[in-house]
Amino acid sequence: MSEKEIWVIAEYGDEGIKKSTWEVVTAAKELAGHLKVKPVGVILGNGIERFAEELSRELESVYFIEHPLLSKYDSNAYVSSLYSLIKDKKPDIIIVSATFRGKDYIPMLSAKLDCGLISDCVGFDAKDTILFKRAVYGGRLIATFKFEESELWIVTVRPRCFEYKRTETIKGEILQVKPVLGQQDIMTAIQEIIKETTNRPDLSEADIIVSGGRGMKGAENFKLLEEMADVLGGAVSASRAVVDSGWLPHTYQIGQTGRVVSPMLYIACGISGAPQHLAGMSTSKCIVAINKDPNAPIFKIADYGIVDDLFKVVPVLIKELKS
Amino acid sequence: MKIVVCVKEVPDTAIALKVKSDSPEIETENIPWVINPYDEYAIEEALRLREKFDGDITVITFGAERAESVLKSCIALGSDRSIRINDKSVKDRDSLVTSKILARVIQNIGYDIILCGKESVDYGYAQTGQMIAELLQIPCISAIKKLEIPALTIEATCHREIEGGLEVVKCSLPSVFTAQKGLNVPRYASLSGIMKAKKTKIETLEPDALDLNTFDFKPKIKITNLSYPPKRQEGKIIHGTLPDTAKELLRSLKEARYI
Numbered sequence: 321m322s323e324k325e326i327w328v329i330a331e332y333g334d335e336g337i338k339k340s341t342w343e344v345v346t347a348a349k350e351l352a353g354h355l356k357v358k359p360v361g362v363i364l365g366n367g368i369e370r371f372a373e374e375l376s377r378e379l380e381s382v383y384f385i386e387h388p389l390l391s392k393y394d395s396n397a398y399v400s401s402l403y404s405l406i407k408d409k410k411p412d413i414i415i416v417s418a419t420f421r422g423k424d425y426i427p428m429l430s431a432k433l434d435c436g437l438i439s440d441c442v443g444f445d446a447k448d449t450i451l452f453k454r455a456v457y458g459g460r461l462i463a464t465f466k467f468e469e470s471e472l473w474i475v476t477v478r479p480r481c482f483e484y485k486r487t488e489t490i491k492g493e494i495l496q497v498k499p500v501l502g503q504q505d506i507m508t509a510i511q512e513i514i515k516e517t518t519n520r521p522d523l524s525e526a527d528i529i530v531s532g533g534r535g536m537k538g539a540e541n542f543k544l545l546e547e548m549a550d551v552l553g554g555a556v557s558a559s560r561a562v563v564d565s566g567w568l569p570h571t572y573q574i575g576q577t578g579r580v581v582s583p584m585l586y587i588a589c590g591i592s593g594a595p596q597h598l599a600g601m602s603t604s605k606c607i608v609a610i611n612k613d614p615n616a617p618i619f620k621i622a623d624y625g626i627v628d629d630l631f632k633v634v635p636v637l638i639k640e641l642k643s
Numbered sequence: 644m645k646i647v648v649c650v651k652e653v654p655d656t657a658i659a660l661k662v663k664s665d666s667p668e669i670e671t672e673n674i675p676w677v678i679n680p681y682d683e684y685a686i687e688e689a690l691r692l693r694e695k696f697d698g699d700i701t702v703i704t705f706g707a708e709r710a711e712s713v714l715k716s717c718i719a720l721g722s723d724r725s726i727r728i729n730d731k732s733v734k735d736r737d738s739l740v741t742s743k744i745l746a747r748v749i750q751n752i753g754y755d756i757i758l759c760g761k762e763s764v765d766y767g768y769a770q771t772g773q774m775i776a777e778l779l780q781i782p783c784i785s786a787i788k789k790l791e792i793p794a795l796t797i798e799a800t801c802h803r804e805i806e807g808g809l810e811v812v813k814c815s816l817p818s819v820f821t822a823q824k825g826l827n828v829p830r831y832a833s834l835s836g837i838m839k840a841k842k843t844k845i846e847t848l849e850p851d852a853l854d855l856n857t858f859d860f861k862p863k864i865k866i867t868n869l870s871y872p873p874k875r876q877e878g879k880i881i882h883g884t885l886p887d888t889a890k891e892l893l894r895s896l897k898e899a900r901y902i
């Protein structure tokens with residue numbers, strides 16, 4: 321009898337396998353222990369042997385789905401290729417990081433397979449069955465979900481909710497898979513990728529985030545936060561008030577209608593702490609608030625607070641950090 | 644151009660929520676409901692497309708009678724036809740059940756473009772638009788911040804958000820797009836629109852009439868518990884004056900190895 325499998329579908333960039341995928345590998349290994357299944361990697365693309373090999377340092381087996389039509393991401397080509405392999409190998413569970421890409425094609429895969437999908441999980445509990453935890457209502461409530469009758473379980477996990485525990489001790493086998501794909505399977509075409517021109521880490525991967533609110537008073541003052549972020553090796557973000565004022569583009573917005581982040585350290589400068597803002601950052605490990613209003617709600621959830629003028633505090637912090 | 648917009652009502656995001664004591668649901672008595680914020684971008688984009696290409700906009704929701712107020716607000720903005728699929732007989736449901744029902748109704752209406760929100764801010768699944776596309780066998784581009792359809796072509800170009808940048812993606816029509824914040828700035832309803840909304844009747848459909856398999860109504864995931872997240876420990880305010888407060892903060896952060 322062949323062993324049951326849990327699949328991790330990998331995501332990669334120019335620099336290799338993404339950190340968010342490694343977090344999922346850790347989560348998959350934990351789940352594999354509870355469910356007595358074998359963790360297996362899956363990677364799709366063309367001419368990416370090196371990434372398949374990188375993945376196989378953590379996983380005993382890796383399916384490498386290779387096809388010229390997979391050299392660029394297309395949701396439909398991903399779904400078609402995965403669909404055939406799933407029908408063939410019948411994994412028990414598939415787990416993927418809830419990145420923009422994961423969120424894009426995974427719901428299609430679940431609809432095509434007619435199976436259950438629990439998206440954006442922040443953790444799980446192993447009881448009689450596995451219970452998956454998700455943040456709902458903008459993080460103000462936590463819901464536990466389980467699968468009902470579903471032959472295959474598909475789960476996506478929020479980045480940074482599992483910590484990657486590197487083992488890299490093995491050299492797993494790489495199993496080549498040649499999907500049958502034709503031009504008719506390609507529904508979208510990526511023309512170009514416009515990268516942000518910044519040397520700072522992406523918000524979903526940053527360990528430290530320095531965030532500014534309306535208290536920053538204007539776009540020009542964000543130089544201050546950028547400077548602090550750069551000494552800390554962190555990223556810069558903002559509240560919606562900042563984005564609505566046109567000081568920074570929407571990609572910087574944290575909160576219910578922006579990005580959801582969980583860095584090790586979140587430093588909120590001149591942010592009041594509205595529930596919609598907290599929805600995006602309240603799972604940060606450590607929260608620091610700098611606000612001149614002692615009654616600002618942000619202090620209710622901050623680990624450390626300084627009640628003072630941020631334009632006085634931040635320069636001192638930068639100076640001290642540099643010395 | 645036939646445009647279909649899917650909208651959902653959600654509890655106002657600013658209010659405090661109470662969990663029912665006997666089931667994993669929130670108390671819904673006397674709480675304010677609003678249109679899902681991302682759906683506002685979807686409806687605005689539909690209005691702009693109609694201004695450019697003519698055609699009509701059908702707005703649909705799968706929900707309770709209360710949700711008709713969300714459809715009314717879309718009529719006030721200028722939508723042409725409004726359909727509510729009654730959710731009373733489908734108590735337990737997941738996104739796939741919702742998508743199957745919406746997809747069937749959309750199929751009956753006919754479509755060139757289907758617009759959804761990127762996600763609903765209550766349960767935050769971020770699945771429905773993509774599932775509808777798969778069920779209808781058409782392309783989907785999710786979380787778009789820009790939609791360009793040059794005159795008289797049947798191709799769309801979108802900007803979609805990804806980590807650390809944007810993807811410029813093309814697809815043919817018909818297609819599903821899910822709206823991310825930044826796609827547009829929604830307009831306000833006009834007074835005449837609001838008057839019109841009062842008079843317009845909303846069509847209601849029963850899911851049973853949709854010729855779906857009973858199996859299609861079975862949810863594949865289920866909520867078992869709903870609770871408040873563990874309270875964060877209220878932290879400490881660092882008292883004193885600068886530069887002592889700043890130094891003390893950095894000392895604490897270093898000690899805890901955050902920096």
Ligand SMILES: Cc1cc2nc3c(=O)[nH]c(=O)nc-3n(C[C@H](O)[C@H](O)[C@H](O)COP(=O)(O)OP(=O)(O)OC[C@H]3O[C@@H](n4cnc5c(N)ncnc54)[C@H](O)[C@@H]3O)c2cc1C
Nearest residue numbers: 533534535559560561575576577578590592597612613630
């Ligand atoms: C549907 C919906 C969705 C939303 N989504 C989001 C979202 O995704 N993200 C989000 O952030 N918000 C969101 N909001 C908005 C949210 O309700 C708040 O309005 C917003 O977060 C406020 O931003 P702020 O804290 O920067 O500004 P304010 O609330 O105006 O706070 C500014 C703070 O700066 C302090 N301050 C001023 N000057 C100084 C100084 N010199 N030094 C120190 N402190 C100073 C003030 O004391 C104050 O506390 C949403 C709202 C709605 C209705």
Ligand SMILES: Nc1ncnc2c1ncn2[C@@H]1O[C@H](COP(=O)(O)O)[C@@H](O)[C@H]1O
Nearest residue numbers: 649650705759760762763768769770771
């Ligand atoms: N019950 C519903 N009725 C109509 N549209 C819905 C419904 N649920 C979800 N949608 C649409 O799908 C989008 C994404 O929702 P979700 O997948 O629930 O996060 C929403 O923004 C709506 O456009």
